[in-house]
Amino acid sequence: MDVSGPPPEQWGHVPARNAHSVGREDHLQRLRRLLGPAGAGPVLPLALHGMGGVGKSHTVAEYLHRHASxxxxxxxxxxxxxxxxxxGFAELAERLDVAGAGAADRAVPAVLDALRRGAPYRRWILVFDNADRPQDVRRYFPAGNGHIVVTxxxxxxxxxAELVAVDVFTRAESIELLRRRAGDLDDAEADALADALGDLPLAVEQAAAWHHQTGMQVPQYLQLLEENRVELLEAGTSDDQLPVAAAWNVAFNELEEHHPAALQLLQLCAFFGPEPIPLRLFQDASGAEVPEPxxxxxxxxxxxxxxxxWISRYSLAKIDRRAxxxxxxxxxQTVLKNRLSPEQQAVMRHAVHVLLAGKRPMPAMSTRLGFLVDVVQYGTRSRDQRLEAQHRLSDLVDAVIDRVGLNRTTVDLQEGxxxxxxxxxxxxxxxxxxxxxxxxxxELLRAYNGKSSDRVRLRMAIAAGSVATTKLGFVGEPAVTLGRLIDCQVLRDAVTDNEDADVVVLISNTMHDLAExxxxxxxxxxxxxxxxxxxxxAWLWLG
Structure with a gap:
């Protein structure tokens, strides 16, 4: 609840209140418990900590608006x-009318002394926003009965400082913001958007604003995201809103200049899936064929x-020490990939394959036929529909294996x-x-769709060549080819242009030739x- 009363005598550079603010009540209540009433006595500085885009500054600004009086x-x-x-101190010195106002070198000690003494004001709060170097910032912390908050x-x-971790939204908070900001989204569309954006508050806010301003429909937005269209993340929706990609670029640039091995490790991880990556992959990778440093x-x-x-320090990834x-x-991952040239992407993708194979002797390679299949417009479905589509896809793969007469003991599957x-x-x-x-x-898709009101369409890539199976996946050129074919614009366009086809397939030239x-x-x-x-x-086939 907002605290009513007269406004502060001095109010400087606090971000405007967000009319679409949702959630974060737990964080706001914790800030209140830790800070307590203004002027009650010295308290430990607070530091809101989290990755770029989770809303640290927004949470502090909301707290200030609620308790300004x-x-x-x-x-x-x-x-x-x-x-x-x-x-910032020079300007505050002028507001406080203290000796030294106007010159930064004299203003800093003058402001620190005035705040320490509580003259002319005892009840104060300073926010140091985006303070990523404690050694550079702590010297500006005043003593006294005021409050200090860092993001x-x-x-x-x-x-x-007392650390307050800020993470992504809950799914309910994401949906609430999308519905409030965009207006015409239903729960299923909002859920699909939130899922694709990983519940990152800044991304959710900008997606809602983008929809509101452009009228772009949710399926089209999700399609662009699925194609790693980073321009969606590099464009802000207003003059005062930081683009999503920019929330991380400062940290990326800092690593690139001072800790390049950490940045390369991040770039490498961008080519894994979004699931947790075992650190033992890197801990056991001495001598692996990866770039320097x-x-x-x-x-x-x-x-x-x-x-x-360093990756953990800049909150660019979650490090689970227990696991x-x-x-x-x-x-x-999307932003990291798009900072790399095609040649650099190829190097990192190859390095991932090397690490997955491990430093131990490479498993036996053999020429095998492989296929990668996924559900068209999976992200636009509701949560229940996505679960049903997963079950249906798994059943279909089993049914196809049986229908073709393949030996199940020699078939290897990796579900995603x-x-x-x-x-x-x-x-x-x-x-x-x-x-x-x-x-x-x-035939199987036609039969399945004939019995269900929820039609499932599939896109598929088929390739063949020398491949090996490891504990963490497949290694070899066919596995790479399948990933590229399934995501290529040729296949996506064919899916869009052939609405009557239940399955649209792209077959590699090597597979086409091997199958004569x-x-x-x-x-x-x-x-x-x-x-x-x-x-x-490659060769297109419509089913």
Whole structure:
């Protein structure tokens, strides 16, 4: 509840109150408990800590608006650089009418002395926003009965202040904000958007504003996100709102300049899935074929630990010490990927395959047929519909394996929610299997969709070549090819242009040749694919 009363005598640079503010009540109540009433006595500084975009500054600003009348001075200081802090103190010195006003070097000690003495004001609160270097900021902390609040990505503040962790929204908070801000979204659309954005508050706010301003429908927005269209994350929706990507670029640039091995480790992790990544992958990777200086860090446990520490310090990933795992937010992964050139992406993607294979002897490679299948517009479905689609996809894969007559003991599967990656046994006759596989998918999907009001459409990539199976996935060129084909614009356009087809398939040229398909067969349409440093012919088939 807002505290009524006269406004502060001095109110400086506090962000405007967000009319669409939702959630964060637990954080606001905790701030109140830790700070207590203004002027009641000295308290430990508070530091709101979390990754960029979770709403640290927004939460503090909301607290100030609610409790403004308790203070005589409320002053907000941008603290990314010492020069900004000095400028903030110089302006405050003029407001306080203390000796030294007008010159930063004299203003800082004058303000610190005035606040310590409580003259002319005893009840004050200073906010140091984006204060990522404690050693540069703590010298500006005044003593006295006032309050000090810091917002930062740097977890090192826990050594000097009471740390308050700020994480992403709950799903309910995301949906509430989307419904309130966008207005015409239903719960299913809001849930799909929140899921795709990983409940990151800044991204949720900007997606809602984008929808409100442009009228872009949710399926189209989700499609652009799925294609890693980073321009959605690099464009703000108002002059005073930081774009999502910019919330992390400062930290990325800091790592690039001072801790390049940590940045390379992050870039490497961007090419894993969004699930937690076991740190033992890196701890056991001495001698792995990865770029420098990351290769040196993987050879030295101390350097590796330092790199992981810098990632944690800037809140660019969650480090679960108990599970010994690291996890990146999916939008952080998107921004990291798009900062790299196609050549750099290829290097990092190859390094991931090397790490998955491990430093131990490479598992035996064999020529195998593989297919990757996923659900069209999976992200636009409600949570219940997505769960049903996952079950249906799993059942369909089992049914296709049985229909084609494959030996289940030699089939390897890797499920990913809306997708399933499958490699069949090396003994399979590809000339016989490819047409059976295609017809099997077409007939089974037709039968499934005929019995359900919720039609499921699939897109599929099929490739073949030398591949190995590891504990953490498949290694080899076919696995890479499948990932590129399934995401390429050629396949996406074919899905859109052929609404009547239940399954749209893109077959690699190597697979097409190994299966001895007649290039004049009208059922197969030659298409050129150019995606993520991959260029070559493929063959389109509609089911």
């Amino acid at each position: 308790e203070y005589e001075v409320v002053w907000w200081i941008s603290a990314e650089q010492p020069a900004q802090i000095k400028a 930062s990505r740097n977890s090192e503040w826990g050594r000097f 990351l290769a040196t860090a993987l050879d030295d446990p101390i350097l590796l630990r330092q790199a992981i520490g 010994n795992a690291l996890q990146l937010h999916r939008l952080v 929610g809306d997708s399933v990656l499958t490699f069949v046994g090396a003994e399979v006759d590809m000339v016989r299997t490819l047409p059976l596989l295609l017809e099997g998918w077409r 398909v007649d290039r004049r067969d009208p059922a197969f349409l030659r298409r050129h694919v150019d995606v993520r440093n991959y260029s070559g012919d």
